Amino acid sequence: MGKGRLPGAVMARLLACAALLLLAFASGTARAQTAFDRPGGDYFSTPVTSGDPEDCALLCERDRRCRSWSFSYPDVEGGSAVCWLKNTVPARVPGSCCISGVRGAGVIEPRIEGVETSIDRPGGDLRNFDLKEGDGVEACKAACTADNKCRAFTYARPGYTGREARCFLKKEIKPPRRKAGFTSGVVR
Numbered sequence: 001m002g003k004g005r006l007p008g009a010v011m012a013r014l015l016a017c018a019a020l021l022l023l024a025f026a027s028g029t030a031r032a033q034t035a036f037d038r039p040g041g042d043y044f045s046t047p048v049t050s051g052d053p054e055d056c057a058l059l060c061e062r063d064r065r066c067r068s069w070s071f072s073y074p075d076v077e078g079g080s081a082v083c084w085l086k087n088t089v090p091a092r093v094p095g096s097c098c099i100s101g102v103r104g105a106g107v108i109e110p111r112i113e114g115v116e117t118s119i120d121r122p123g124g125d126l127r128n129f130d131l132k133e134g135d136g137v138e139a140c141k142a143a144c145t146a147d148n149k150c151r152a153f154t155y156a157r158p159g160y161t162g163r164e165a166r167c168f169l170k171k172e173i174k175p176p177r178r179k180a181g182f183t184s185g186v187v188r
Contacts, residue, residue: 034107034117037095038070041088048081051160052180053099053107056083060103070100073181074159081159114187115141120179121154124172130164131155137183140167144187154184 034053043065048055053071060066063085070084089102099107111117115137126149131139137155144153152170160166160181173186 033092033101034099035094035096036092036100037072037098038068038086038090038092038100040090041068041086042084043087044085046083048083050180051081053081054180056099057101057105057107059083060085060101066103068100068102070098072098073157079159114185116176116184118178118180118182119154119176119184120182121152121170121174121176121184124152124170124174126150126169126171128166128168130162131167133164135165137185140165140169140183141185141187143167144169144185151188152184152186154182157181157183 044063046059048071051074056069056071060069065087066085068086068089070086072082072084074081092100101107126147140153140155144150147169149171150169152173154168154170156166156168158165176184
Protein backbone atom coordinates (compact mmCIF):
# COMPACT_ATOMS: atom_id res chain seq x y z
CA MET A 1 0.00 0.00 0.00
CA GLY A 2 1.34 3.44 -0.94
CA LYS A 3 2.02 6.21 1.50
CA GLY A 4 -1.08 8.37 2.31
CA ARG A 5 -3.58 6.05 0.63
CA LEU A 6 -6.52 4.43 2.39
CA PRO A 7 -7.50 0.79 1.84
CA GLY A 8 -10.42 0.33 -0.61
CA ALA A 9 -12.87 -0.83 2.11
CA VAL A 10 -12.15 2.23 4.28
CA MET A 11 -12.54 4.56 1.29
CA ALA A 12 -15.86 2.92 0.36
CA ARG A 13 -17.17 3.41 3.91
CA LEU A 14 -16.11 7.06 3.93
CA LEU A 15 -17.86 7.66 0.60
CA ALA A 16 -21.02 5.91 1.87
CA CYS A 17 -21.03 8.07 5.00
CA ALA A 18 -20.56 11.23 2.94
CA ALA A 19 -23.44 10.22 0.67
CA LEU A 20 -25.71 9.66 3.69
CA LEU A 21 -24.79 13.05 5.11
CA LEU A 22 -25.55 14.72 1.79
CA LEU A 23 -28.95 12.99 1.69
CA ALA A 24 -29.70 14.08 5.25
CA PHE A 25 -28.87 17.71 4.49
CA ALA A 26 -30.71 17.65 1.16
CA SER A 27 -33.85 16.30 2.84
CA GLY A 28 -33.90 19.31 5.17
CA THR A 29 -36.15 21.06 2.64
CA ALA A 30 -38.76 18.31 2.99
CA ARG A 31 -39.86 19.32 6.48
CA ALA A 32 -43.49 19.74 7.50
CA GLN A 33 -44.93 23.12 6.64
CA THR A 34 -48.25 24.86 6.81
CA ALA A 35 -50.12 25.74 3.61
CA PHE A 36 -48.87 22.69 1.69
CA ASP A 37 -50.54 19.41 0.68
CA ARG A 38 -48.94 16.19 -0.57
CA PRO A 39 -51.62 14.63 -2.80
CA GLY A 40 -51.36 10.89 -3.50
CA GLY A 41 -49.84 7.86 -1.81
CA ASP A 42 -52.63 7.58 0.80
CA TYR A 43 -53.08 4.24 2.54
CA PHE A 44 -54.87 5.37 5.71
CA SER A 45 -56.93 8.31 6.92
CA THR A 46 -58.51 9.12 10.26
CA PRO A 47 -60.29 12.06 11.89
CA VAL A 48 -58.16 14.14 14.26
CA THR A 49 -60.51 15.09 17.08
CA SER A 50 -57.95 17.41 18.68
CA GLY A 51 -57.65 19.41 15.44
CA ASP A 52 -53.88 19.48 16.01
CA PRO A 53 -51.55 18.69 13.06
CA GLU A 54 -48.85 17.53 15.46
CA ASP A 55 -51.08 14.55 16.31
CA CYS A 56 -51.00 13.58 12.62
CA ALA A 57 -47.19 13.86 12.50
CA LEU A 58 -47.00 11.65 15.61
CA LEU A 59 -49.35 9.08 14.05
CA CYS A 60 -46.96 8.83 11.08
CA GLU A 61 -43.98 8.41 13.41
CA ARG A 62 -45.64 5.42 15.07
CA ASP A 63 -46.52 3.61 11.82
CA ARG A 64 -43.61 1.84 10.06
CA ARG A 65 -45.34 2.03 6.66
CA CYS A 66 -45.69 5.80 6.83
CA ARG A 67 -43.22 7.88 4.80
CA SER A 68 -45.17 11.17 4.72
CA TRP A 69 -48.48 12.68 5.88
CA SER A 70 -50.99 15.43 5.22
CA PHE A 71 -53.30 17.05 7.76
CA SER A 72 -56.48 18.67 6.43
CA TYR A 73 -58.08 21.37 8.58
CA PRO A 74 -61.79 21.00 9.39
CA ASP A 75 -63.88 22.09 6.43
CA VAL A 76 -66.37 24.95 6.57
CA GLU A 77 -69.28 22.48 6.47
CA GLY A 78 -68.45 21.44 10.03
CA GLY A 79 -66.44 18.30 9.29
CA SER A 80 -63.49 17.28 11.42
CA ALA A 81 -59.79 17.56 10.73
CA VAL A 82 -58.35 14.54 8.91
CA CYS A 83 -54.91 12.92 8.93
CA TRP A 84 -53.77 11.16 5.74
CA LEU A 85 -50.84 8.73 6.04
CA LYS A 86 -48.85 8.00 2.87
CA ASN A 87 -46.52 5.18 1.86
CA THR A 88 -44.66 7.47 -0.57
CA VAL A 89 -43.33 11.03 -0.40
CA PRO A 90 -45.40 12.93 -2.97
CA ALA A 91 -44.28 16.41 -4.02
CA ARG A 92 -45.62 19.34 -2.01
CA VAL A 93 -48.19 21.60 -3.61
CA PRO A 94 -49.43 24.89 -2.13
CA GLY A 95 -52.78 24.56 -0.33
CA SER A 96 -54.18 26.60 2.58
CA CYS A 97 -56.29 23.55 3.48
CA CYS A 98 -53.39 21.57 4.81
CA ILE A 99 -50.14 20.98 6.61
CA SER A 100 -47.96 18.16 5.35
CA GLY A 101 -44.58 16.65 5.99
CA VAL A 102 -42.34 13.63 5.93
CA ARG A 103 -41.73 11.11 8.66
CA GLY A 104 -39.29 12.50 11.20
CA ALA A 105 -40.14 16.17 10.59
CA GLY A 106 -42.08 18.17 13.13
CA VAL A 107 -44.61 20.85 12.25
CA ILE A 108 -43.05 24.15 11.23
CA GLU A 109 -45.34 27.13 11.65
CA PRO A 110 -44.71 30.27 9.61
CA ARG A 111 -42.97 33.09 11.46
CA ILE A 112 -44.75 36.35 10.79
CA GLU A 113 -43.88 39.42 12.81
CA GLY A 114 -46.63 40.21 15.31
CA VAL A 115 -48.43 36.89 14.73
CA GLU A 116 -48.36 33.85 17.04
CA THR A 117 -49.32 30.67 15.15
CA SER A 118 -51.13 27.89 17.07
CA ILE A 119 -51.68 30.28 19.98
CA ASP A 120 -54.93 31.31 21.70
CA ARG A 121 -55.18 34.20 24.14
CA PRO A 122 -58.43 33.30 25.94
CA GLY A 123 -60.30 35.99 27.88
CA GLY A 124 -60.14 39.77 27.88
CA ASP A 125 -62.53 40.01 24.92
CA LEU A 126 -63.61 43.40 23.64
CA ARG A 127 -65.82 41.88 20.91
CA ASN A 128 -65.82 39.02 18.41
CA PHE A 129 -67.29 38.44 14.97
CA ASP A 130 -67.38 36.06 12.02
CA LEU A 131 -65.08 36.87 9.12
CA LYS A 132 -66.14 36.77 5.49
CA GLU A 133 -65.15 33.72 3.48
CA GLY A 134 -61.58 34.23 2.28
CA ASP A 135 -60.65 36.65 5.07
CA GLY A 136 -57.81 35.36 7.19
CA VAL A 137 -55.67 36.33 10.12
CA GLU A 138 -54.62 39.54 8.33
CA ALA A 139 -58.23 40.82 8.39
CA CYS A 140 -58.50 40.08 12.11
CA LYS A 141 -55.20 41.82 12.86
CA ALA A 142 -56.28 44.83 10.75
CA ALA A 143 -59.58 45.09 12.69
CA CYS A 144 -57.63 45.17 15.96
CA THR A 145 -55.16 47.73 14.67
CA ALA A 146 -58.06 49.99 13.54
CA ASP A 147 -59.74 49.91 17.00
CA ASN A 148 -57.90 52.03 19.60
CA LYS A 149 -59.41 49.94 22.45
CA CYS A 150 -58.02 46.71 21.00
CA ARG A 151 -54.67 45.55 22.41
CA ALA A 152 -54.51 41.99 21.04
CA PHE A 153 -56.44 39.59 18.80
CA THR A 154 -57.11 35.90 18.26
CA TYR A 155 -58.15 34.42 14.93
CA ALA A 156 -59.89 31.03 14.84
CA ARG A 157 -59.79 29.07 11.56
CA PRO A 158 -63.10 27.85 10.11
CA GLY A 159 -64.21 24.67 11.90
CA TYR A 160 -62.55 25.46 15.24
CA THR A 161 -65.23 27.70 16.83
CA GLY A 162 -67.94 27.34 14.20
CA ARG A 163 -68.44 27.07 10.47
CA GLU A 164 -66.89 30.47 9.74
CA ALA A 165 -63.52 31.94 10.71
CA ARG A 166 -63.91 34.07 13.83
CA CYS A 167 -62.00 37.11 15.06
CA PHE A 168 -61.70 37.92 18.77
CA LEU A 169 -60.55 41.45 19.61
CA LYS A 170 -59.02 41.79 23.08
CA LYS A 171 -59.09 44.77 25.44
CA GLU A 172 -56.56 43.01 27.70
CA ILE A 173 -53.42 41.07 26.87
CA LYS A 174 -53.88 37.60 28.31
CA PRO A 175 -51.19 34.87 28.53
CA PRO A 176 -50.75 32.79 25.37
CA ARG A 177 -51.81 29.13 25.31
CA ARG A 178 -50.90 26.65 22.59
CA LYS A 179 -54.02 25.70 20.64
CA ALA A 180 -54.20 24.30 17.13
CA GLY A 181 -56.33 26.26 14.67
CA PHE A 182 -55.84 29.58 16.44
CA THR A 183 -53.52 32.50 15.67
CA SER A 184 -53.01 35.46 17.97
CA GLY A 185 -51.02 38.64 18.23
CA VAL A 186 -50.43 41.75 20.30
CA VAL A 187 -50.75 45.09 18.54
CA ARG A 188 -50.38 47.60 21.41
